[in-house]
Amino acid sequence: MASMTHSSLPLVFLCSLFYVIFSSFCYCKSVSSITIDSLRASLENQEDFIVFSLIERARYPYNSFAYDPFFLGNQNCSFVELFVRETEAMEAKFGRYQNPEELPFFPDYTQPQLAPPHKFPNFILPKILHPPAASANVSRRIWDMYFNDLLPLFTKKADDGNYQQTVASDLICLQALSRRIHSGRFVAEIKFRDSPQNYIPAIQAKDSETLMKLLTFTSVEEAVVKRVFKKAEIFGQNVNLGKNNVKEAEDKGIESKYKVEPSVASKLYQEWVIPFTKQVEVDYLLRRLI
Numbered sequence: 001m002a003s004m005t006h007s008s009l010p011l012v013f014l015c016s017l018f019y020v021i022f023s024s025f026c027y028c029k030s031v032s033s034i035t036i037d038s039l040r041a042s043l044e045n046q047e048d049f050i051v052f053s054l055i056e057r058a059r060y061p062y063n064s065f066a067y068d069p070f071f072l073g074n075q076n077c078s079f080v081e082l083f084v085r086e087t088e089a090m091e092a093k094f095g096r097y098q099n100p101e102e103l104p105f106f107p108d109y110t111q112p113q114l115a116p117p118h119k120f121p122n123f124i125l126p127k128i129l130h131p132p133a134a135s136a137n138v139s140r141r142i143w144d145m146y147f148n149d150l151l152p153l154f155t156k157k158a159d160d161g162n163y164q165q166t167v168a169s170d171l172i173c174l175q176a177l178s179r180r181i182h183s184g185r186f187v188a189e190i191k192f193r194d195s196p197q198n199y200i201p202a203i204q205a206k207d208s209e210t211l212m213k214l215l216t217f218t219s220v221e222e223a224v225v226k227r228v229f230k231k232a233e234i235f236g237q238n239v240n241l242g243k244n245n246v247k248e249a250e251d252k253g254i255e256s257k258y259k260v261e262p263s264v265a266s267k268l269y270q271e272w273v274i275p276f277t278k279q280v281e282v283d284y285l286l287r288r289l290i
């Protein structure tokens with residue numbers, strides 16, 4: 001192996017110095033390229049997928065068998081729990097949770113990564129969160145809300161036996177909701193970086209109420225709820241091509257103009273998605289100075 005000569009040492013030193021300065025410059029520049037507007041644009045894009053996931057789930061009836069508890073070995077569990085646990089364990093092996101936007105519902109069951117580790121392409125996101133605050137997590141609340149409150153609002157009370165397809169659609173909805181709601185961590189971080197002086201006194205006083213007020217933008221929330229209603233109206237319309245098709249639709253039992261009532265999509269946002277996102281933001285900020 002060629003040994004390094006004394007004359008090449010200054011060059012190596014200069015190159016390393018240049019690399020350190022250049023990479024920190026790139027990092028700072030990239031972090032500063034994330035703004036509250038870019039994050040709001042990302043939340044807006046996620047709305048499309050959430051609305052489409054609800055439409056997909058609405059293809060199947062409620063299918064209560066999938067949610068009834070049963071005994072497996074010595075534990076009480078349900079078809080959907082088993083499916084989500086096993087799918088998350090498999091997806092973890094392929095690096096799903098390397099992405100800080102993704103959080104599992106059953107972290108205790110996730111498996112070590114099997115696929116070769118890869119450089120995460122969006123290298124800013126993993127670094128942007130303050131580590132002790134990144135653990136802000138409302139997965140349990142999302143799970144309970146989805147099964148207890150939301151699902152009965154947009155599925156027919158019936159059973160068609162498609163249990164695997166049903167719970168696979170449930171998981172897609174849950175993952176989309178979790179990603180959107182836990183984006184609150186990134187939003188909170190950027191709000192904090194934009195004006196730490198506004199947040200620090202309330203964080204130090206552990207004053208959740210003041211933090212909630214500081215991070216609330218009522219006009220933004222109203223626009224989100226209206227937009228989601230409109231998206232559900234446009235994306236979920238049953239399409240009829242004239243009188244014959246109306247008859248055909250009636251024969252098939254399609255009574256509604258929409259696959260998912262737009263009021264259900266806007267209620268989802270108004271009552272749960274936005275309040276849960278704000279709870280994540282508060283929880284994150286409370287840990288921001290640790």
Ligand SMILES: O=C(O)C(=O)C[C@]1(C(=O)O)C=C[C@@H](O)C=C1
Pocket residue numbers: 040043187215216217218220221224273274275277278281
């Ligand atoms: O846009 C923001 O500032 C957010 O924090 C996101 C969000 C939302 O969940 O849509 C939550 C709180 C604000 O009041 C407005 C909107």
